[in-house]
Structure formats: structure tokens, C-alpha cells
Amino acid sequence: MSGAGSTAVNTLLPTSIVxxxxxxxxxxxxxxxxSPWELQGDALVEGRQDALRAAVHEQQRRGIDIVSDGEQTRQHFVTTFIEHLDGVDFEKRETVRIRDRYDASVPTVVGAVSRRQPVFVADAAFLRQQTDRPIKWxxxxxxxxxxTLSDxxxxxxxxxxxxxATILNQEARELEAAGVDIIQFDEPAxxxxxxxxxxxxxxxxxxAAEGLRAETAVHICYGYGIKANNDWKATLGAEWRQYEESFPLLQQSSIDIVSLESHNSHVPIDVIELIRGKKVMLGAIDVAREQIETPEEVADTLRRALEFVDADLLIPSSNCGMAPLPRGVAFDKLSALSAGARIVRQELGVDVGVGAGVGVG
Known part of the structure; x- marks a missing residue:
């Protein structure tokens, strides 16, 4: 399989992780x-591929419809990409304030940034070989x-x-050619x-998304379930309305899918109305706690969202990444996500495998 749109989901409320x-x-x-790698050299290359295979297997076994790599081949969702670019010195580091929330030691931009070769394309092609389901990168x-830099x-x-943005567009076009169906851009900023x-x-x-035939998504969250993020959330009050700033702009943008945090958060569900007409990747799994949602809890989050988004535009997902969680907990949360989506599909009178397509037709 190659090229965008090689696969499509024919399930209403297709599930995914973000x-x-x-x-x-x-x-x-x-x-x-x-966390640093435990392996080196060829063993690391092989180990990352084995981990990616396992992530695909678990997603499919747990009922996830749109499969991703689970970021098994990268340490950090931002800096692993930057490591492969010219113009950034990882030896020259400075402490900066990340998203006005916490201090971190980051690399320094010392010259013109450029991409000499693809960064994730080989990994994406490997992912494409592991599954017939739509894939997201x-x-x-x-x-x-x-x-995440000092300039x-x-x-x-x-x-x-x-x-x-220009560099990302180069990478995204090659990911599309490798068979990626949905390209997601993470913008917690x-x-x-x-x-x-x-x-x-x-x-x-x-x-960054210009000229792509693959579907495009933007993920805007409140961060991993780590102390710095949880402390920040505690200062945001009874309602988190930050999405009201970006959603009206995204509703008018060329981006196809908007991904947001919802379950067990203080985000008012009616903010989804601000992106009416877009596909909504709704976080129905909380990544900040180890307690596993029940299918009914997931279903309730989805039901409330359906007041503001048409069913054929709703993609149930996780709130954010689950890397800090115990592995078994994360996988059980995937099962809860798919079971909750199944409940709502049945309530809508739609059998699995029947419904609006997701992915480029």
C-alpha cells in the first residue's frame, strides 16, 4: 500500500489515540x-520496530480503528524531530520557560534551520506495512x-x-506518499x-499542511499527566475556556480535524460548537490518572459531545499521550474507549462497519 487514501474507516465514531x-x-x-533508550545501535533500531509492532497489535486487539505508532520510535514529541535538522545545536543548551509553565533545558538555534533528509518517513512506511487500517502520524x-528551543x-x-512550517510541509508530503492517511500536528502552544x-x-x-491530500488534524491539549501540567490546570478555575481563543480561527482554517481534551477535564463541552463543520477528535479518555474509565463513562462523554457535532464527524480518542502511564493501564484504557464508542454506535442504530468514512476516499 502506498499513497494517501489507501485505506478508509467505514465505522461510525472511529476510535484513535492522539x-x-x-x-x-x-x-x-x-x-x-x-526516558533514555535502554538499547544502542542495531539493537535499538530493531527494538523500536518491535515496540511499534506491539503498539499496532494492541491497538487493533483493543478495537482502535485509526492506528498510530504510539510514538514508539521517538523519545520526545518535539525534540526528536528537531534533532534531525541542521541549524540547531543540542550541545549548546539554555534553560527556557516552556509554554509559560515550567523551566526546561533546551537546544539552541545557531543558524538557518533545514531538513537534509526525511525524519519519520521510514518509520511511517514500516507502520503502513503492519496494518490494513487507516494510519495517523x-x-x-x-x-x-x-x-521548545532557544533562538x-x-x-x-x-x-x-x-x-x-516549510520543513514540516516537506516531511508531511513524504509521510503522505508513504501511505499515511491522517497527519496530525501537535500544537499545545x-x-x-x-x-x-x-x-x-x-x-x-x-x-505546514499546505497541498496535502491526506487529512490533516491539529491536536491542542492541556499536556501530559505530569505534575507541572496538573499544577497549571489547578490554576485555571472551574471552567477551562482556552479553546475559545483558537477554535473560531480553526473553524475558518483549512485543517480538517480538531483534536481536544474533554473527559474528566473542566473544558465546557459546548466549545465544540465553535468548530461546527470540522471533524472533532474528542478526548474521551483521561491520561492524567490511572483509573480506567468504564465503557459507560466513555459513552456518556460522547453522548454529550453529539449535541454539538454530527455523529459522522466525531472521532473518539484519548485526551493526550499516555507515555507516563503503566503499560497495562494504557492498553485497558484503549479497550474502554472502543467499548464506549460501540455503545453509542448501537444507540445510533449503526452496526460496526457501517457509517461515514474517515480518511481520504
Whole structure:
């Protein structure tokens, strides 16, 4: 199989995950975000492929319709991509404030950024070989990339974002050619830098997605279930309305799918109305706690969402990546997600395998 649109989901409410799955212990230390590899050299290459195979197997076994790599071949959802670019010095590091939330040691932009060769395309082609289901691949968005660096060259967040958007578009086009059906851009920075999102963030995102025949998605979340993010969430009050800043802009954009955090959050469900007409990848699984949702809890989240999005545009998913969770917990959450979606499909009078298609036809 090759080329965009090689596969399509014919299930109403097709399930998916939006980010990472936990890596096996022989590949990286369990329950640690961005853990170093336990293997080296050829053993690491083989180990990452084995982990990707296992992630695909578990997704399919647990009833996930749109399959991803679970980020098994990368340590970090942003910096693993940046590591492969020219113009960034990973030895020269500085401490910066990430998304106005926590301090982190990051690499430095020391020259013009460019991509000498594909970064994830070989891994995506390997994923394509493992399944006949539609596949989704995630890339960091331009604004989130610049927020994970110290820039000593461009001296302009906007200029650097546009450079990254061009590089991301090159990568996305090659991912599409490798058979990826949905290309997801992760932009948690959209929930923090509202003025930049409006002034150039959406435009840079559209540049990254320009000319693609594969479906495009943007994922905007409140972060992994780690202390820094949980502490920040505790300051946001009884209702989290950050999506009200970006959703009206995205509703008018060329992006096909908008992915948001919902279950067990303080995001008012009616914000989905702001992206009416777009496909909605709704987080119906909480990644900030180990308690496994019941299928009925998942179904209830989906039912409430259906007041604001048509059923043929709803994609049940996880809130964010699950890398810090115990592996068994993450997999059981996948089972709950698919079981909850099945309940709602049955209530809608639609059998599995019948419904609106997802993916490029």
C-alpha cells in the first residue's frame, strides 16, 4: 500500500489515540516521560520496530480503528524531530520557560534551520506495512517547536515558525506518499499564546499542511499527566475556556480535524460548537490518572459531545499521550474507549462497519 487514501474507516465514531503509548521496559524505563533508550545501535533500531509492532497489535486487539505508532520510535514529541535538522545545536543548551509553565533545558538555534533528509518517513512506511487500517502520524506544530528551543539566530518567533512550517510541509508530503492517511500536528502552544496564535500561528499551521491530500488534524491539549501540567490546570478555575481563543480561527482554517481534551477535564463541552463543520477528535479518555474509565463513562462523554457535532464527524480518542502511564493501564484504557464508542454506535442504530468514512476516499 502506498499513497494517501489507501485505506478508509467505514465505522461510525472511529476510535484513535492522539499521542504516545508507554514503551516496553526493555526499550525505555517505564512510566518516565522522555526516558533514555535502554538499547544502542542495531539493537535499538530493531527494538523500536518491535515496540511499534506491539503498539499496532494492541491497538487493533483493543478495537482502535485509526492506528498510530504510539510514538514508539521517538523519545520526545518535539525534540526528536528537531534533532534531525541542521541549524540547531543540542550541545549548546539554555534553560527556557516552556509554554509559560515550567523551566526546561533546551537546544539552541545557531543558524538557518533545514531538513537534509526525511525524519519519520521510514518509520511511517514500516507502520503502513503492519496494518490494513487507516494510519495517523503526529508531527510537532510550528509554534510548539519554537517554544521548545532557544533562538540565537532568527531572533523572531514568527520567522522561525515559518521556517519550521516549510520543513514540516516537506516531511508531511513524504509521510503522505508513504501511505499515511491522517497527519496530525501537535500544537499545545495554542492554549497559551493566544495573540501569536491569532497573528501568525494558524497561518503557520496551514503552511505546514499546505497541498496535502491526506487529512490533516491539529491536536491542542492541556499536556501530559505530569505534575507541572496538573499544577497549571489547578490554576485555571472551574471552567477551562482556552479553546475559545483558537477554535473560531480553526473553524475558518483549512485543517480538517480538531483534536481536544474533554473527559474528566473542566473544558465546557459546548466549545465544540465553535468548530461546527470540522471533524472533532474528542478526548474521551483521561491520561492524567490511572483509573480506567468504564465503557459507560466513555459513552456518556460522547453522548454529550453529539449535541454539538454530527455523529459522522466525531472521532473518539484519548485526551493526550499516555507515555507516563503503566503499560497495562494504557492498553485497558484503549479497550474502554472502543467499548464506549460501540455503545453509542448501537444507540445510533449503526452496526460496526457501517457509517461515514474517515480518511481520504
Amino acid at each position: 499521542g504516545s503509548l508507554p514503551k516496553p521496559a526493555w526499550l525505555a524505563k517505564p512510566e518516565v516521560l522522555w 503526529a508531527l510537532p506544530g510550528p509554534m510548539t517547536m519554537i517554544d 540565537h539566530h532568527y531572533r523572531s518567533r514568527e520567522k522561525l515558525a515559518w521556517e519550521f 495554542f492554549n497559551v499564546f493566544f495573540d501569536e496564535t491569532k497573528d501568525w500561528g494558524i497561518a503557520a499551521l496551514e503552511r
